[in-house]
Amino acid sequence: MHNLAINAERLWATIMETAEIGRTEKGGIKRLTLTDLDGRVRDWFAARCREAGCTVTVDEMGNIFAVRPGRNPDLAPITCGSHLDTQPTGGKFDGILGVLAGLEVVRTLNDVGFETEAPIMVVDWTNEEGSRFAPAMLASGVFAGAFTRDFAYDRRDREGARFADELARIGYRGEERVGTRKIGAFFELHIEQGPILEAEEKTIGIVTDAQGQRWYEVTLTGRESHAGTTPMSLRRDALLGAARIAVAVDAIARANAPLAVGTVGLMEVRPNSRNVIPGEVFFTVDLRHPDDAVLKSMDAALSTAIAEVATAGMEARVEEIWHFPAVRFDAGCVAAVRKATEDGGYSHRDIVSGAGHDACYVARVAPTSMIFVPCEGGISHNEIENAKPEDLAAGANVLLHAMVARAGA
Numbered sequence: 379m380h381n382l383a384i385n386a387e388r389l390w391a392t393i394m395e396t397a398e399i400g401r402t403e404k405g406g407i408k409r410l411t412l413t414d415l416d417g418r419v420r421d422w423f424a425a426r427c428r429e430a431g432c433t434v435t436v437d438e439m440g441n442i443f444a445v446r447p448g449r450n451p452d453l454a455p456i457t458c459g460s461h462l463d464t465q466p467t468g469g470k471f472d473g474i475l476g477v478l479a480g481l482e483v484v485r486t487l488n489d490v491g492f493e494t495e496a497p498i499m500v501v502d503w504t505n506e507e508g509s510r511f512a513p514a515m516l517a518s519g520v521f522a523g524a525f526t527r528d529f530a531y532d533r534r535d536r537e538g539a540r541f542a543d544e545l546a547r548i549g550y551r552g553e554e555r556v557g558t559r560k561i562g563a564f565f566e567l568h569i570e571q572g573p574i575l576e577a578e579e580k581t582i583g584i585v586t587d588a589q590g591q592r593w594y595e596v597t598l599t600g601r602e603s604h605a606g607t608t609p610m611s612l613r614r615d616a617l618l619g620a621a622r623i624a625v626a627v628d629a630i631a632r633a634n635a636p637l638a639v640g641t642v643g644l645m646e647v648r649p650n651s652r653n654v655i656p657g658e659v660f661f662t663v664d665l666r667h668p669d670d671a672v673l674k675s676m677d678a679a680l681s682t683a684i685a686e687v688a689t690a691g692m693e694a695r696v697e698e699i700w701h702f703p704a705v706r707f708d709a710g711c712v713a714a715v716r717k718a719t720e721d722g723g724y725s726h727r728d729i730v731s732g733a734g735h736d737a738c739y740v741a742r743v744a745p746t747s748m749i750f751v752p753c754e755g756g757i758s759h760n761e762i763e764n765a766k767p768e769d770l771a772a773g774a775n776v777l778l779h780a781m782v783a784r785a786g787a
């Protein structure tokens with residue numbers, strides 16, 4: 379089994395072939411979910427999977443499932459996948475790698491007539507990016523029960539087009555009830571979209587966790603007054619308060635190093651005039667940590683910091699607008715990825731995903747883990763997103779061996 383290896387040139391050529399569908403001038407891809415281009419790449423993918431002997435099914439959310447039979451059809455398929463949709467200025471690898479590496483796994487098994495005990499399945503999840511229809515990871519979320527199907531169907535893009543109508547229009551509103559399909563285990567191969575693997579010259583990231591995220595919107599109200607005539611002791615400067623909270627957010631993240639991050643990324647100062655003491659500031663806070671208990675303590679520390687500022691004659695309104703719980707990936711799946719990585723002789727490190735992925739939702743309904751490979755400069759969601767063919771091949775080989783080990787030879 380250990381001399382089983384994917385065809386690196388075929389994988390690269392396949393990625394480059396689909397990169398033509400929605401190709402941008404700068405060499406990226408613009409292939410927004412449920413557009414004609416999304417329909418084209420789906421048709422291409424389904425056709426290649428059928429040619430490779432797979433049965434292709436589409437569910438009510440347009441998720442595409444390609445199954446290569448195993449010896450025991452009663453076993454739930456060992457599954458991999460990701461997404462073929464992109465950002466408006468997307469790259470050639472984000473999501474696409476995880477789907478096409480799955481196709482490459484099937485082709486490799488076919489090349490040598492390799493039979494697995496459980497079936498092998500490759501999935502294209504609809505609308506991972508959330509760029510045209512928010513929120514992101516919509517269809518894997520419905521599959522895992524995080525959203526209802528009808529909530530998803532009623533999402534609208536900026537032109538008012540409805541998700542369900544666009545799904546039907548491109549021919550991918552399937553019959554199969556979403557969420558009913560069994561998954562024995564799920565592996566998602568993805569570019570890291572961050573700088574760590576490249577900086578440390580590691581080929582494989584063994585993803586153990588995905589960060590929990592809490593997003594807040596804060597409005598701090600003080601009192602506007604004259605910058606020249608108001609003594610320092612009588613000021614209620616909302617910007618100064620917001621600045622103190624921003625410093626506290628930084629301190630909260632650093633106090634929970636190395637895995638915590640905290641960001642104040644947006645601030646609106648009112649009235650925003652050079653000689654008026656700011657009366658009101660609206661700002662956002664983004665806290666992330668892979669352990670929900672730690673994230674909860676960071677949340678408490680944030681509340682304390684805001685309350686301290688608010689005692690200085692200011693009023694704070696805080697709204698938590700989003701809470702995405704941390705994900706601890708399945709120990710058995712992580713072990714399968716680790717073994718495949720070590721057997722392959724690849725340099726590696728354990729890593730936490732800072733971004734959301736379909737795997738984060740699938741983890742709620744099936745044993746799941748992820749494999750990361752480096753991307754150039756850690757840049758993603760950008761047309762210049764790039765990766766090395768040999769790194770992608772290494773990731774696909776780890777995927778292949780983890781899946782085969784799990785499916786049973």
Ligand SMILES: [Zn+2]
Pocket residue numbers: 461472473506568735
């Ligand atoms: Zn992605």
